[in-house]
Amino acid sequence: MTSDSSSRCCLGPNVYSEVPDGGWGWAVALAFFVVEVCSYGTIKTLGIFLQDLMEEYGESNSRVSWVISICVFTFTFTAPLSTMLSNRFGYRPVAMIGGFLIILGNITSAFTNSINEMYITIGIVSGLGYCLTFVPTVTILAQYFSRRRALVTSVASSGESFAICAFAPAFTTLKEHIGWRYCLVVIGTLQVSVIICGLLLRPIIIEPEPVKDDDELSNDPLSLKKLQTVYELENEQTKTSISSRVSQGSEDSGVASLSASNVDLRTAGAIEAGPLQPSSTKLLDFSVLKDGAFIWYSLFGLFATLGFFAPQLYIIELSKSRGVQPGLASYMLSVMAVAEIFGRLSIGVVLNKVRFRKTLVLLGCVVLLCMVLVAFTIVWEFWGLVICCAFYGYFMGAVGSTHIPMLAEDDVVGIQKMASSVGVYLFIQSFAGLAGPPLAGVLVDVTHNYGAAFYSCAAGMGLSAICLALVGWSKSGMCQRQSRNKESKSTEEEEKQNSKKVHRD
Numbered sequence: 001m002t003s004d005s006s007s008r009c010c011l012g013p014n015v016y017s018e019v020p021d022g023g024w025g026w027a028v029a030l031a032f033f034v035v036e037v038c039s040y041g042t043i044k045t046l047g048i049f050l051q052d053l054m055e056e057y058g059e060s061n062s063r064v065s066w067v068i069s070i071c072v073f074t075f076t077f078t079a080p081l082s083t084m085l086s087n088r089f090g091y092r093p094v095a096m097i098g099g100f101l102i103i104l105g106n107i108t109s110a111f112t113n114s115i116n117e118m119y120i121t122i123g124i125v126s127g128l129g130y131c132l133t134f135v136p137t138v139t140i141l142a143q144y145f146s147r148r149r150a151l152v153t154s155v156a157s158s159g160e161s162f163a164i165c166a167f168a169p170a171f172t173t174l175k176e177h178i179g180w181r182y183c184l185v186v187i188g189t190l191q192v193s194v195i196i197c198g199l200l201l202r203p204i205i206i207e208p209e210p211v212k213d214d215d216e217l218s219n220d221p222l223s224l225k226k227l228q229t230v231y232e233l234e235n236e237q238t239k240t241s242i243s244s245r246v247s248q249g250s251e252d253s254g255v256a257s258l259s260a261s262n263v264d265l266r267t268a269g270a271i272e273a274g275p276l277q278p279s280s281t282k283l284l285d286f287s288v289l290k291d292g293a294f295i296w297y298s299l300f301g302l303f304a305t306l307g308f309f310a311p312q313l314y315i316i317e318l319s320k321s322r323g324v325q326p327g328l329a330s331y332m333l334s335v336m337a338v339a340e341i342f343g344r345l346s347i348g349v350v351l352n353k354v355r356f357r358k359t360l361v362l363l364g365c366v367v368l369l370c371m372v373l374v375a376f377t378i379v380w381e382f383w384g385l386v387i388c389c390a391f392y393g394y395f396m397g398a399v400g401s402t403h404i405p406m407l408a409e410d411d412v413v414g415i416q417k418m419a420s421s422v423g424v425y426l427f428i429q430s431f432a433g434l435a436g437p438p439l440a441g442v443l444v445d446v447t448h449n450y451g452a453a454f455y456s457c458a459a460g461m462g463l464s465a466i467c468l469a470l471v472g473w474s475k476s477g478m479c480q481r482q483s484r485n486k487e488s489k490s491t492e493e494e495e496k497q498n499s500k501k502v503h504r505d
Contacts, residue, residue, distance in 0.1 A: 020144060022145070025141070025145055029156045032157070032197075034194065035197055036157055036159030037159040038102065039130040040163075041160045041161075043071060045171060046122075048168060048330060049184075056180075057114060057115045059115050061442075061453075063441070065440065066438050069433065071123045071130070072430075072434070074128055075134075078127075082131045082132050082136065091136035091140050092136075098134075099192075099195035103129075104121075104129070104188075105127075110185045111181070137201060144204055157401070161338070164340075168331070169327075289424065293411075293412055293413065293471050296467050296468070296470045297406075297471050298424070301429045301432075303461070303464035303467060304366065304399065304460065304461055307369070307457035307460050310453055310457050313440070314450050314454070316332060318376065318451060319382075323380075324382050328382070332385060333389075335386055335393065336393035340397035340400075343394040343401070344398070351402065357409075362406055365399050366395075367465050369395040370465060372392045373457045373458035375391075377451040377458075378451075412475070441453070443456055
């Protein structure tokens with residue numbers, strides 16, 4: 001075997017007759033775990049440098065917190081760009097370029113002379129790199145799995161929580177020995193692993209087995225079994241499409257749904273082979289803005305995002321301001337991270353068992369999360385803060401891992417509109433990610449109390465609960481209007497038919 005053919009074997013696309021539900025997909029799952037560690041895991045631990053940046057540049061909380069806000073905004077706002085580049089040039093080169101931008105942004109941040117320069121290095125350069133790496137990885141991961149897709153994606157996404165648990169105390173200790181600038185260099189060096197993960201994103205090609213003609217089909221003892229299971233396969237493909245969109249959150253997997261009326265019995269074997277062609281769903285379809293339930297749900301996501309990043313950014317300084325030793329304060333992030341892992345894993349089990357509207361489960365988690373955010377403002381003891389961090393991490397994991405997949409539920413927009421609505425939903429949500437941390441920083445600067453940062457988070461979460469409660473009301477009203485419209489149309493058709501009959505008589 002020549003070196004050229006061997007490199008194609010290792011780096012070229014994988015060809016399967018059906019979705020492997022494993023195989024090279026396990027390498028992609030590992031890559032996604034590392035990408036989660038180096039993206040969301042890194043962003044949420046930057047709070048340990050908050051005080052250092054304020055002292056170094058003589059800036060306020062709100063000015064420094066814009067670094068995180070711009071990074072998160074760039075991360076989510078450029079998701080459509082990442083998808084288009086991946087479709088045009090492939091997953092591997094886009095993810096590797098993203099890894100290079102992440103490294104460049106973090107290392108150059110160590111040599112900045114002002115907070116404005118850090119807005120560019122971490123906020124824009126690293127933020128774009130996170131997006132270019134994250135979106136291709138989560139997209140191709142879904143293509144390697146079918147029945148296990150939701151489970152594998154949820155476990156791999158826990159890399160974010162494991163990173164927070166490990167990075168917060170480790171980088172706090174490292175910072176005390178080498179300073180925050182060299183600590184950023186170390187972080188950037190560790191993120192070289194993202195480029196390696198990009199190399200693991202081997203494309204997957206599904207080539208169904210050749211379709212047999214009528215004579216071969218009648219002589220094949222397995223044909224009758226294939227014909228009997230064709231409708232079961234249709235249901236399985238539908239479930240696959242649902243879990244694909246749920247596990248990916250923001251991207252369509254390219255698995256086309258099948259309809260029984262369109263199934264040619266001679267292609268039963270091919271159906272078993274898996275997805276045949278990519279979905280033609282639009283990336284952004286603003287027609288969903290005509291849906292009242294979607295509008296309320298988007299407002300829920302907008303306000304809820306105010307409480308997604310600020311607590312991790314300010315919890316260390318809040319703990320130190322209330323008498324907790326700096327070394328112990330950094331462990332608050334670790335407590336949040338461990339609890340978040342349990343929240344992410346347990347909410348999936350709960351949602352699979354409930355028989356009522358799943359949005360009610362999400363609403364309960366949002367209300368409890370709002371109460372925990374209020375508790376942060378009144379608790380002063382070390383163990384009280386630890387308990388608050390544990391509850392916050394748990395409910396944050398539950399809400400953070402379900403609010404995007406919940407779009408696929410009939411309570412919101414349904415599976416048919418899910419893929420087209422995700423892009424619009426993230427676009428709306430990105431603005432709250434931009435405003436959340438600075439708003440909390442302004443309250444801290446005005447009140448000189450880090451607990452005030454949690455008031456804005458609690459207020460946003462409270463407004464999000466109200467909007468989420470109105471989703472069901474809007475959906476039920478819409479269903480009633482649709483049923484009335486159908487009844488009126490059927491009545492009109494009956495009247496037309498009767499009038500034609502009378503005319504003929």
